[in-house]
Amino acid sequence: MRKRIIHLVPHTHYDAIWVFTKEDYFYINIDMILKAVIKLMEKSKEYKFLIEQTYLLEEIERRYPELFNKIKKYIKEERIEVADGEYLMADTMLPQEETLIREILIGKKYLKEKFNLNVEVMWQADSFGLNAQLPQIYRKCGYKYLAFRRGSPENKPSEFLWEGLDGTRILTH
Helix, strand or coil: CCCCCCCCCCECCCCCCCCCCHHHHHHHHHHHHHHHHHHHHHHCCCCCEEECCHHHHHHHHHHCHHHHHHHHHHHHCCCEEECCCCCCCCCCCCCCHHHHHHHHHHHHHHHHHHHCCCCCEEEECCCCCCCCCHHHHHHHCCCCEEEECCCCCCCCCCCEEEECCCCCEEEEC
8 A cells, every 4th residue: 555645734814804803813813823833843844834815924024023034934944835925815706806916916026025935826715705707817917726715515526627707727626
């Protein structure tokens, strides 16, 4: 029997505003989660983590420069992965396409300037719906893949090639 390796990569979903205040979410995501993640990374060279939005990184840089430098180090070592690349994870159903594109452009610019990263995975962990124009928008913004959470039937294969209104396709999970 062939030995298989399974990778479990934890992450936290950051809501800028939902139920709590912005400051409450900073406390939860930075003070309670990310600071603990960094301690785990310092103890275990195999521990990895995923961060999904650049706004959170920008706030960490502003508020906690020492923590930001550690995160920067782990991103360079590929122990922290950044998915999504948007400034904030946008609602993909209601805003105009230009709003979605600007979220991506602002986020990707920050990631390129601070970490020399070009994110290729669009990560919609908390999407309430997906606009039919997204394959075109995401591919033209440099994404090769899309992963989203809501709407997948239980115990069914969830990988597919999504074709947008203009015929653009993106590999989707």
